[in-house]
Amino acid sequence: MLCLSALVAGVEGASAQDTTASGDQTTLIAKGRYLATAADCAACHTAPHGGQPFAGGYGIQSPLGTIFSTNITPSTKDGIGAYSEADFARAVRDGVAKDGTHLYPAMPYTAYAKLTDEDIAALYAYFMHEVKPVDQVSSKTELPFPFSIRASMAVWNLLFLDTDRYQPDASKSAEWNRGAYLAEALEHCSTCHTPRNLFMAETGSKALGGGSLGSWYAPNITSDKIEGIGGWSDDELTQYLKTGHVAGKAQAAGPMAEAIENSLQHLNDDDIGAMVTYLKDIKPVSSGEAKARFDFGQPSEQAEATLRGLPGQAPEQNGFAIFSGTCAACHQVEGQGNKAYPSLFHNTATGGDRPDNLISTIVYGLHRTVGDQTAFMPGFGTDIAYPTDRLSDKDIADVSNYVLAQYGNPALKVTEADVLRIRQGGDKPLIVKLAPFAAPAMTAVVVIVLGLIVWLVMRRRPKAALN
Template sequence: MKNTSRSLLSVVLGIAVLAAVLAWIVAGLLNRSGDASAQLAQTVTPALIEKGAYLARAGDCVACHTSHDGGKPFAGGLGIASPIGTIYSTNITPDKQTGIGNWTYGEFERAVRRGIGHDGSALYPAMPFPSYAKVSDEDTQALYAYFMQGVAPVEQPNKANDIPWPLSIRMPLAYWRALFSPAPQASVTSAGGSRIDRGAYLVQGLGHCGSCHTPRALTMQEKGLDESASGYLTGAELNGWNVPALRGMPHWSEQELVEYLGSGRNAKASVAGEMTDVIANSTSHMSDADLQAMAAYLKSLAPAKGPGYQQQAERSAATTAKLTAAKGLTLGERLYIDNCGACHFVSGQGAERVFPRLDGASVVNAANADALLHVILAGAATPSTERAPSVLPMPGFAERMDDAEVAELATFLRQGWSNVASAVTAEQVRKIRSTLEAKH
């Protein structure tokens, strides 16, 4: 009898807990639903539209909402790979038939900051609304003014997402939103009380840096949306590229961070991979004051845990001396002298703001070598920006080297000078080569 009573009590308690959880989720959904009928509170002026244009740059809206095959700005159609299939970005021009021209401010605000579509459906978190929830009311209104009156309308129907059923069912996304996306806070101000506050606002909000630089849990939410979470900005992987940690950036100065964000290069590195578009479309258009604020905020964070790169003068000098003497070289060392040494030099130090350093480079020392292999095989090029208008290309060596040779070169790069990363196999190179060939 006692066992039966205990079983009934367990069932009752379980039901009570489940009911409490469901009630909490429902309350969260209601708290995050917003008002679709809300109207713009500010008068639309040229200054407000100009402010919205700047904020759209800071948010890099054009990168995701413009197709890479010659699409018009903000007309959508870009395929975004996800674990459940391909999500196509939507038309956010003010076209009344296929874009957002008939949207109220409230509908726009709900989509941007709450992840709720025009028709009330839940948006996929490929749209970084968990980050945009931190954008202030006044800035969201400026964005709406810009997209409605500062962007040319483009009639282009949206593409259907390529996501198989039942993964295409959107109802569970509403619960995801309630669990993992914060409610917008009307009291947030865009200016903040200090330079670091302004930097935090940009990095956490419009910049949505955590979308790429913060690892995700099994349920695909970021492991933290600000510095209060230990996993925030500790690095991740995206589309085969190692995404470095941004916390503290111990090997870069604040000014080097500003230079990198503003021009795609500094004394130690040049941009490559996914970050190239971010700099070309977004950060290179931001003011010096905002870039300095972002750098100050990132430098204020405690560095990510882990061994990381450590300069070892004797090891670096030994590699430099061996390459200089050019005697008894391994295959990887010979390949470096023949293909890389003219630009990156035997010291692996490169040339400031022209050829990036290899000794200590994050792409070289990453736990996953895929990004380095991408660069060796396909090459890279810095974007042309107002602060650095020249394009500096690096050729790809896919046709010049076979898989074994690329593996030997990459292994030397990851273990030469002070670098201490793992060796690379020909099989790893083959996989990356196959991926690149599939894209062409």
């Protein structure tokens, strides 16, 4: 049996000389700071564009509606200043706040449930002693009925929450276990990369097999050689996790760019290495595809031909016009890219079995800062940044089809409806589609129950009258 403390060893800032009480406390806080980065608490609890650290108020777009993160600074007025370590542990691992209200799983307690007691203690020390208290009330979450009934989360937890702490696998190395602990408990990779069932709980049998986040799609990252990351070298995977860019393979946009920016780039090399070891060894998930998504396409000669005025298909003509006017300046005429901009072939966003990330990148763009380097592509689907460059849904569908036909998986086709769906946040899960019917259904139940009560009372009354 591996010792759990082996998993949490090797934290930066820890020093063997720190034997005094205050030294221990400093070490514990430093460890907590590293763990809070690995668990990416700031991603959700700090509002973007200059929000105060950990003061909450960031609206997370969920299929159920907007869920606001709370203030987790040690403010006794508006934050968690009055939380004991046990209260903190209960909120982070069990999803229940100090006052007993259930949290929505937008707070990834389903993953944090695996955190060890030692790590909870370090996180608590960090939040109580280093994070600056901020007196600021965060916006209130108001989901539509029936999701507004937080107590229903108790039933959901009973059905889907695995309350076990991380159990080291004694048949694997300490490095593997550290990687598993980081990926499963802290970094919560599965909350994005694992598909969800009808009730939006992760499907354990397909762990890390690929999941939809609405507009973006978090691909299969199991060890499968074709559909997962089994075909990536250890170095490529390490480089991706640290920088979000592997030439001739993949770039990180959207939520993955955020995970790298806020969390992964700050992890030490041993921890990244441990995660790579773990990912390369997990159970492959496959749906039987023949070609890896990074393997599609090549430089296009047809682009040259079209450029010289040779006839093409009608939608491709508009697609090509947009490509050459809007994309080629950076990705080059034959889609081959250059040192600063990636090629559009051998690019996981244009290969594979779905165009979601291609469409989302065109609609929302890409922004990722790692160290002092920023990768930036403007979004063409929103009118915030570049109003004059805004492309219509039809334009985005046409340029997507042009890119897929020339450089990616030509079997994929994008319609205007697909672009609209992505722009509106993607497909809604069934549970959300059914929600509008929940209110009438509940009303019907209430009416029937009321009817029964009235009927029972009416039946009794004559008797009572007779007595």
